[in-house]
Amino acid sequence: MSEIRLMKGNEAIGEAAILCGADAYYAYPITPQSEIVEYLTLQQPEKRTGMVVLQAESEVASINMVYGAAAGGKRSFTTSSSPGMSLMQEGLSYIAGAELPCVVVNVVRGGPGLGTIQPSQADYFQTVKGGGHGDYKLITLAPASVQEMADFVPLAFELAFKYRNPAMILTDGVIGQMMEKVQFPEQTPRLTDEEITEKYPWATFGRKGGRERNIITSLNLKSELQEQFNIKLQAKYREVEKNEVRYEKIQCDDAEYLFVAYGSSARTCQKTIELARAEGIKVGLLRPITLYPYPYKAIDDMTSQVKGILSVEMSAGQMVEDVRLAVNGKVKVEHYGRMGGMVSSPGEILEALKTKIIEG
Template identity: 75%
Template sequence: MRELKLMKGNEAIAEAAIRAGVDGYFGYPITPQSEVMETLMAEKPWETTGMVVLQAESETASINMVYGGAGCGKRVMTSSSSPGVSLMQEGLTYLAGAELPCVVVNVVRGGPGLGTIQPAQSDYFQTVKGGGHGDYKLITLAPASVQEMADFVELSFDLAFKYRNPVMILSDGVIGQMMEKVELNEQKPRWTEDYINENYPWATTGKKANRAKNIITSVQLEASVQEEFNHKLQAKYRSVEENEVRFEEVMCDDAEYLIVAYGSSARICQKSIEIARAKGIKVGMLRPITLYPFPTEQLMKRAKQVKGMLSVEMSAGQMVEDVKLAVECSVPVEHFGRFGGSVHSPGEVVEALEQKLIGG
């Protein structure tokens, strides 16, 4: 039996990182996720596992520290919230361009601008449509519980190193701040330099006599070389789309209507489904666990069964565009969500379902 603890989502990220044998965390304080670094600093993992924890001078610096660590084949991560993650976009496109693995946690708050410290899901576009410049993608996992906050740390590192690509854990202020019981993994050892050299021969651990020098860079001065590299990136993304789609379905077998929701919205919508079903509305939910790659095929499959879909998100309507693209407008797709730091109630979701899709 794994160890059971009552924790905040942010604390679970920190605890899971130590136990996964992560090599380094570099961060800058911002509400509502400062508990991640606070927990790490209080735990002092440098005395136990040797994990480096450093408070940087800005999010710009912390994402570039992540770049430096990732270039050495180390398992390194950072966390922040929306305005800080905007500052990290430069680093993220460089990480993607240099094909470096890392994990970035965004505990989303309301925007635009400095916005509010209350929860939101309005960074969906920034996360899955690019954010930084150039043709790149972030593999994106959306936890809906404190347990998933913990579990997705190790999963994210596995995906990051499998594809040599940054992975974003797209959480929000609800999941980051709320407390739930969480089962924690046993402590795992950090990777040795020999292990890194053997398994990740691109890492800059110092040029050995038996190999050419390793160069971590994203610069390609020749357009033809850059295009060829971009084709390689695109092939990688197709492979991610083929192999890494993750989703959960709730009461979909007999559903006439489908709610599509992720993260804390999905938690709220579980209650909405109970309320709606008590009223005789046959509604189910598809919860994307990976936002990129998006569960396009499964949505198209459900589009053949249901009369309409409601994308419920704490934004003015972002994921709804991907739902529409997925079902190719074969069924009506509507959006509902409170935003700017406000959180919808289960009842509001049912009302929206009735008004926007069922009619009257």
């Protein structure tokens, strides 16, 4: 591991990408993720590892550049914030439909529309329930610290290539803009062209030695075949759901009430737990780390122990629907969250726990 550094979450994403041997980065600046573009431009990784950094003319261009690089078996990624991510939805659906691996980072800001530049978590539905068209899923990781911003970049690439599917790092303006301690692993070399040919036989990397052509497309005009493809895709998603659920439980052992929160809201809930426990309220936190696949079972398992669950998210109440699906009516589930770029305070969350769950 490297020495301890003090870095913004956004900068940590950039450094982690270089160090894990990413091949290409295409992006367009937008607050609050612009530090990723700035960091990677200043670092000039083309001199460190040969990685390409290109500021595209738009988000539509960047996601399609990612599509092209991914088709060649390259580790490519892009980053944006909410309005830019809306522009990328078509490309993401095509990449999922073409079964290509890539990493996408969304540093979420308040919407809808151009909205505000302050932190939000209101892109949950867009990320885990579609966004683009068709029956596809994005493997979604939700970091809650600068260290996790760094750690999840190589993890996202690993999962993307393991399942040949786009992986999303869904974060927000708090984690992107804050500085914390972070440590990085040693440099992983980028794969050589020979290694890519060997590891990823599906890659369109130039046909050598008379093998069959590799065709990468999401178009299949024969609906019988397209249904077969969808069945195969769904089987892949069942594998993802079986193998890749990740979550963290904090102070759950004696909990009578439970917060479910991810990303920066999980941090605020930890502060709320300190305040609540000082008043004798035994509350814990279940923090989903993967938002797809979602930790339904882990949440359901808590229903035998807790009297009620408060889902906390900077939105009008999106993830709460998945908490309710997990709980299936066994205990009371409510949502609390500020919207449009306002960040919930620990005091407000404690008040919501009391009025909506404990007394409610």
